[in-house]
Amino acid sequence: MKKFTNNVNHMLTESLGGFEKAHQDLVSLQLEPTFITRKHKASNKVAIISGGGAGHEPLHAGFVGAGMLDAACPGQVFTSPTPDQMLAAAEAVHADKGILFIVKNYAGDVMNFEMAAEMLPYQLATVLTSDDCAVINSTYTEGRRGVAGTVIVEKCVGSIAETGADLATCKALGDKINAQTASIGVALTSCTVPAAGHPTFEISESEIEMGVGIHGEPGRKRESMREADVIVKDMVDAILTDLKPTRGSEILLLVNGLGATPLMELYLIYNTAEKLLTQNGMTIARSLVGNYTTAIDMAGASITVCILDDEIKHHWDSPVHTAALRWGV
Amino acid sequence: MSLQTIFICAAASAIHVAIIAHKPEIESLDQAIGDGDHYINVLRGAETIAGMTDELAPLAPDEALNKIAMKLLSTIGGASGPLFASFFMGMAKTIKHNGGSNYLDIAAAFAAGVQELIKRGKGKIGEKTMLDVLIPVAHQFIFSAIENKTKEEICIDIKAAADKGLESTRNLVATKGRAAGLGDRAIGHLDAGAKSCQVMITEVCTLSLKSNN
Numbered sequence: 001m002k003k004f005t006n007n008v009n010h011m012l013t014e015s016l017g018g019f020e021k022a023h024q025d026l027v028s029l030q031l032e033p034t035f036i037t038r039k040h041k042a043s044n045k046v047a048i049i050s051g052g053g054a055g056h057e058p059l060h061a062g063f064v065g066a067g068m069l070d071a072a073c074p075g076q077v078f079t080s081p082t083p084d085q086m087l088a089a090a091e092a093v094h095a096d097k098g099i100l101f102i103v104k105n106y107a108g109d110v111m112n113f114e115m116a117a118e119m120l121p122y123q124l125a126t127v128l129t130s131d132d133c134a135v136i137n138s139t140y141t142e143g144r145r146g147v148a149g150t151v152i153v154e155k156c157v158g159s160i161a162e163t164g165a166d167l168a169t170c171k172a173l174g175d176k177i178n179a180q181t182a183s184i185g186v187a188l189t190s191c192t193v194p195a196a197g198h199p200t201f202e203i204s205e206s207e208i209e210m211g212v213g214i215h216g217e218p219g220r221k222r223e224s225m226r227e228a229d230v231i232v233k234d235m236v237d238a239i240l241t242d243l244k245p246t247r248g249s250e251i252l253l254l255v256n257g258l259g260a261t262p263l264m265e266l267y268l269i270y271n272t273a274e275k276l277l278t279q280n281g282m283t284i285a286r287s288l289v290g291n292y293t294t295a296i297d298m299a300g301a302s303i304t305v306c307i308l309d310d311e312i313k314h315h316w317d318s319p320v321h322t323a324a325l326r327w328g329v
Numbered sequence: 330m331s332l333q334t335i336f337i338c339a340a341a342s343a344i345h346v347a348i349i350a351h352k353p354e355i356e357s358l359d360q361a362i363g364d365g366d367h368y369i370n371v372l373r374g375a376e377t378i379a380g381m382t383d384e385l386a387p388l389a390p391d392e393a394l395n396k397i398a399m400k401l402l403s404t405i406g407g408a409s410g411p412l413f414a415s416f417f418m419g420m421a422k423t424i425k426h427n428g429g430s431n432y433l434d435i436a437a438a439f440a441a442g443v444q445e446l447i448k449r450g451k452g453k454i455g456e457k458t459m460l461d462v463l464i465p466v467a468h469q470f471i472f473s474a475i476e477n478k479t480k481e482e483i484c485i486d487i488k489a490a491a492d493k494g495l496e497s498t499r500n501l502v503a504t505k506g507r508a509a510g511l512g513d514r515a516i517g518h519l520d521a522g523a524k525s526c527q528v529m530i531t532e533v534c535t536l537s538l539k540s541n542n
Contacts, residue, residue: 033403053406053407075406075407076366076369076370076373076406077366078365078366079366079369079370079405079406079407080406080407080408080410081406082402082403082404082405082406082410083402083403083411084402084403106408107408107450107505108406108407108408108409108410108411111408111410111411111412111449111450112406112407112410112411114411115402115411115414115449135509193365193366193369195369196356196360196365196366196369200360200365201360215365215366216365217363217511218362218511218514
């Protein structure tokens with residue numbers, strides 16, 4: 001393992017320290033328990049709080065700021081944050097209109113946020129994101145995983161909360177977007193959890209993991225490496241099979257890097273995905289390309305499609321001022 | 330006999346040492362069919378509790394178990410944090426009620442802990458999780474205690490139940506936890522959570538045989 005570390009046990013704190021200093025106009029960092037809030041507390045709105053294991057940066061701390069999250073609780077690398085973090089974050093950002101948790105659907109995240117919700121004396125709701133269509137929902141699985149589609153949920157729910165919408169309205173928009181969004185990832189290499197010091201899984205030069213999760217969890221199947229157009233076609237087909245959008249649908253196309261794949265390749269993927277989706281009768285009305293939901297240093301990418309309507313488009317376009325997303329300001 | 334806080338502290342230290350000793354096994358299992366963080370999380374919890382001896386020693390057993398639960402909840406994270414915390418909360422509640430003054434009381438408290446864990450994780454037996462060890466052990470503990478077996482016999486029975494439960498995870502398809510997306514690929518591997526529970530339970534039995542608790 002070759003990484004920029006001083007002491008792996010201090011990595012998260014040192015990185016968050018840098019994050020706070022680099023974005024001191026936007027965010028404040030609290031330690032013990034650890035959470036990030038906006039620099040200036042918002043009032044008269046539902047407080048939107050998210051969180052999850054570190055290693056997916058810029059998710060979630062990079063989305064704290066005007067128009068998006070009020071607070072984020074980072075856990076250890078690939079490990080859910082703990083209820084004391086959520087309780088402290090909720091106390092810090094609560095603004096009398098209730099609290100909405102946005103939680104990716106993993107057992108650990110769900111249970112820790114659930115325990116925090118049971119302990120908090122406020123009106124509270126949770127949006128669970130589960131956009132990963134690589135995991136087939138059945139009685140044999142715990143349900144789909146929340147991956148890059150979470151960014152779209154956080155952006156739009158953050159936007160509607162700024163309008164003073166009540167808790168039920170914010171939750172309803174989050175649930176709607178989640179239901180209209182599907183993602184699938186592919187890994188070319190493993191990732192290395194710093195504290196483990198070696199790659200999470202073995203994969204040869206000639207293999208890819210189709211349907212990989214953002215922690216390096218295996219996905220649908222191990223396949224042989226092929227040219228990009230063929231891989232992207234399989235990914236787009238998986239999404240279309242899952243979402244079943246009607247011809248003529250307007251969509252948001254997000255091509256997300258998993259950490260070690262350069263933008264040059266992400267745009268190449270976008271190029272192919274755009275062509276295939278257009279051929280299938282979709283209109284790509286909005287787009288985003290970059291590293292938004294990563295898996296530490298994994299080489300690979302995910303494709304996310306969200307079926308748009310006027311409400312989602314409006315809240316996607318509204319101003320946002322965070323470390324990782326910034327427009328209209 | 331009755332459950333003593335000094336035994337709880339000794340068990341915490343013994344578990345910490347045992348988890349470190351089994352690092353390669355636990356880690357490689359989680360890397361095969363999990364996401365590779367289970368060992369680190371369990372170690373972080375074990376290390377923290379082992380370091381709390383001074384804080385725990387003056388407390389009554391149920392208070393010590395509750396304190397352990399709260400500490401685990403804020404240090405482990407992941408799924409293990411709420412699950413282990415729920416276990417110790419359930420155990421504490423029952424010990425407070427029955428005093429833990431014989432093996433049947435302790436068995437009942439262990440079972441209550443497992444029941445809280447089941448409620449939190451919404452799990453059941455046969456899903457390739459730690460419950461495949463914990464549920465058979467809880468049953469066996471009560472069966473053996475109710476038959477008035479000796480401590481030696483109870484420990485042998487519990488260890489056997491833990492080993493058998495662990496082995497049962499080998500040929501299961503995971504339907505809970507992070508291996509759940511794997512389908513048939515999880516077959517042939519033991520579950521890492523079941524393994525760490527088996528290690529802890531075996532260690533506490535070994536310690537019990539050496540002590541008067």
